[in-house]
Amino acid sequence: MSPKNDIAREDWEQAATRRRFLLLILIIVPTIFASNVVYTFLPAKGWQPLNIIITILFAVLFCWISVGFWSSVAGMMVILRRYDRFTVGMGDCAGAPVRHTARTALLFPVYNENAGKVMENIRTVFQSLRQRGLDRCFDVFILSDSGDPDIWVLEEEAWYNLCLEEGGFGKIFYRRRKRNAKRKSGNIADFCRRWGANYKYMVVFDADSFISGDTLARMVQAMESRPDVGILQTPPKTIFSRSLISRVQQFANQLYGPVFAAGLHYWQLGDAQYWGHNAIIRMQPFILHCQLPSLSGKSPLGGEILSHDFVESALMRRAGYGVWLAYDLGGSYEQSPPSLIDELARDRRWCQGNLQHSRLLFTRGFFPTHRALFINGIMSYGSALLWFFFLLASSIQAIAGFFVVPDYFPKGPSLFPDWPSYFPAWALTLLGGTAGLLFLPKLLALLLVAFKGQAKSFGGLTRMSFSAVGEVVVSTLLAPMRMLFHSFFVVSTLLGAKIGWNAQNRDDRGTPWSTAVRVHWWGTLLGLLWGLLMYNISPGFFLWLSPVVIGLVMSIPLSVWSSRVSLGNAAAYLGLFATPSERERPLELKQLQRNLRRPPSYCPFPRLQDKGFARAVVIPRVFALHSTLATHGRRNSPEKQARLALIIDKATKYGPGALNRKEKMDLLGDPVSLHLLHHRVWLLDEQHADLWGIP
């Protein structure tokens, strides 16, 4: 069935046009009004061009926060109405059997992740499917891009153990790429080229994301009943947060998230975004239309497309298939970064990826909504820079007000001086309006939960309200740091600074003070200088600026404390930041938690617990597994053979610690050399064998 002939599509497209037109009016009209108030409110004795700059920056920022506000209002309406004719997730298809022809691949792209944790995620998904008798329709693919030799071996071993324990051979597959071209999008594309033809759909996971068996079935049913849908995105709920910052984010995600997702769905309909994971994708159109090119020029704005998901959704839409957000579908989960520094490290990648989209704004055939979504993505980080400039310009204006002598007679000598006029009522209205745009969506979400009688699942009405206040306080304190870093990311990206591809930290170890000082010292210094200057020059303006100054000056302790699991536990003990997924834990999450607590498999080599490379050399079982799975490539050249012989000698004499990453990878990539080393190591005398963990 060609999606282009689908009547339903015309239906939703018309509705979407009307809704977006309404959104535009709701954003632009108040912005014009508010900007006008700001302009008249600015001191006349200041530098006039600066007033214009401040007003323009304010207008852009006001537009930006208005989008969030109106999305929440729309989401509230959608949820309260309890009827949505365009819903995709929980439509009529719910409960229908999954046809065996709807073969679906579950993809887990991993890059130097904790193999044990990833496998427990996969185990739970697999068990959840099996319990519902759905495992025959789904195959699991672990798509590794790991370049760390230790992690490579640990992944193989974890896959093998999982298959043995769950009877997953022929259902759970593992593939590792030698060269990770185009990163995650290249990893998925490689799967599509090799095995994509075997499947009708693929569900893409993140290393720490999870979808229940029921939800997976629903997603497939939805795709089966709507052939015009190319990508169906689920809104993942944040789970298993332990540190204070991640608990706060988990609370915000589960309290405000559903309203916001419903709002996004209201405007976007079939022009939604793909967020890179927890989404089901129709395989054939993806293969035919969604292969990403490399952009001309060098990185950061050229080269490989980093944030591939937004572009893939735009391409899917260009090909005539809808991209939908199943805002009403539960059972989809992810985890959030455990500390502010980890969050900022992730944001740096996302920032570069989003700024790259500026190159794609004028691509032929993209729908206007997707161009707008590109701008939205750019503004996610650009807004920080604009806010920084806004504060800077306002500070300069305040300083100018101190130094510039007011001219009460600008038109020459007169009996009537031109007094500077201020309208406090207008200023307060503006302040209230802006605060409303920022905080009213949170209040609306809170009221909605209370109205629906779900406050208990957030710890009760009182605790939920206190938690919401706490969330506002924490996010307000952290906002200046985020602003500063996002501004830095934008500027450094535009100046050509590149970023590497590092694995994401998902451990709750907390930020050490030394790391916090190294990362935040300049923010603290800037906050101190800025605050002191404004306090001495314009105490009135300092009061306005104080939330920003406090956030910056306190950035080091805030970063450390917010990363602490102890504070997260204390909040949990007090019943703060409680979420439904904690208090009424669904079965699949209980299962996942049990699996994550499984003791490690029996291993008679305790010193080699995490040393994948040494395990492959020493432990006969692991050596056998790796040798079996290692690809037998072309015969080695005499030069390479000689080099490998030298590496083997070095390894035998000095142990695995003497080898660098490349040498280890070379050995792991050549089963013959590995075999030789395995034999030699077991013949070593006590002293040398000890280097390999053999007592």
Next chain:
Amino acid sequence: MTCPFDESPEKEDFTGRTVDTDGPDGLWELAKIRDRLLLYVRGMDIEPSFSLKLALEALEYAGKHYDAVEPYMETAMNELFYLLEEKNISHQLMDEQGQLLSSAPPMNRQTMLTEEMDGAPLRWAIKKIRESLRSAKSDHKL
């Protein structure tokens, strides 16, 4: 080094040789070899009792074929490797069908062609603006 559990410094090992527990060929040395052999077979996916038999066989062989040139440990481990090979216990894992274990299904290749993504609308818009500017200029001259 003295074995704390032995009363006499000299005794016969299981091969009938007299060994000096204080010397390098002592019981400690044998115990080390035993442990190494056992550790190796414990690290394999084979029946535990069978693995013990293999280790014992290798240890006995080493005792019988001891020579001063090759260290005891090497003789024992080499014998174990030989026994594994002889008993057809390969270092290659097989699947249920007796095929070499593979972690991925057979490939079913197809191509993915890169999508064209040019900035055509922008170029088109710039071209149109230029053209209209030019025509406006020429109208003005006329």
